[in-house]
Amino acid sequence: MKLRHERRKRESGRKSSNWIITFSDLITLILVFFILLFSMSQIDLNKFKAAVGSFQDRADGESATEQTDRGRDQHAKKAADSQDDLLKKINDYIEKNQLSGLITAKRDERGVILVLQEAVLFDSGKADIKDQAYPLLHKIAVLLKTVSNPINVEGHTDNRPISTYRFPSNWELSAARASTVIGYFTEKEKLDSSRFLAVGYADTKPVRDNRTESHMKENRRVEIVISKLNTKK
Template identity: 30%
Template sequence: MIDFGSEEEENRGAPQWMATFADLMSLLLAFFVLLLSFSKMDLERYKTIAGSMKMAFGVQQEMQVEDIPKGTSIIAREFSPGQARPTPIRQLQQQTADTSRPDLQVGNPDAPPLTAEEAEKARELLEKQLAALERETAADAERLRELFEEEIREGQIEIETNGRFITIRIRENASFPSGSATLTEGFLPVMGKLRTALADIPGEIAIEGHTDNVPISSSTFPSNWALSAGRAVSVTHELLREPGLEDRRMRVVGYGEIHPLADNDTDEGRASNRRVEIVVRQPLVEGEEAP
């Protein structure tokens, strides 16, 4: 039994039982320190908690913008809150902090400006590269002309080039009945040859339907827009009917009567305007998407 002592003894200092209590607390503290030193951290749980904290304390402010964001890169599709660092990627950057100015500067703004001689050499180099690419496009078009020599002679199709564009023009007289979007049986072999040829030519493929200005109104096609789009879809379906072409390269457009080739005042002009064009758009830089 612990004797707590008299009131006079208490006034002289701490009671004797405090020494036992202090020893007990010290032992408990040492015990928990040892337990903590022997414990292991759950890394997966720590990463989960850290990730949640990172998301919770991210960018909190939202701003309403009316203009198109003027980013520092034509390649990046999203903005990052990280610190910007120079990269070897070609960039488009504004020359001023004034966001109302539309002028952009190509390249690294910290780099010294090109001299007149260097700029002229760069321009000549770009012109040579573009000319070489256009020669490749012309060679692809020439192979198509050799392959479809008979169809071109009979007036079924036409093949033209413009820069990095190849246009294969399908005439209505051999491909579609009047007012219909169903390909004729006799033109299906030509579509098979086109499918094989286009598989070997790089670039995005746009199937564009066109009509003359004579109004059409039927249960199937209420307007020239519907007829032009229907014919473009029919050509696309036939090109994709068998393996060879990737559907991700294809794009279907119906222009109706808004892009005539000839005057609609004559029968010959209206016949020229009724057509489906297969436009192959090849990229201006190797490895990039077509324009």
């Protein structure tokens, strides 16, 4: 009986010891789990701090909108400076070649414009280039070859109606004059035709009212528009 009692006591002690080992393993696993959670939370906290820091840097500096606006302003200034330089170049060319009485140059939102009065290029009511106008157009072509900008050639008339077989209205006359000038530049001077666009405005864009003959004379013109380059960057 005594031996049996001692054996039971030893078995009971062994079971108690096994339970303690299992519990300690569980505690260890739980501890490891919480350590991992803590480590992950530290990593996320660091990421959060980095993100906050980046927003703070942006707040202290320029916003994205401000940077875009500043870039747009710089581009506009660069384009304006380029147009001013081109206008100066053209005016110098006009003066050097003694063309001041035949061509005037100006600049507006379209680009730099060469203005030629009707009498310089055409007879009244016609779209055939005068023989004496070819040397002038040649000098203009030499100038146009020094730039790569797109070019619009615009025909303008006064408000007096025209009605002929060839030109039923001022629309046809103004468009034909613009096309004739482009034809000379592309066929005789070998300028790239893809750079050119012919536009006829008839009497819709006068520079003066049509109340006097001198004003009408100013409205009858051809404008060679050296358009702005599209340089989006």
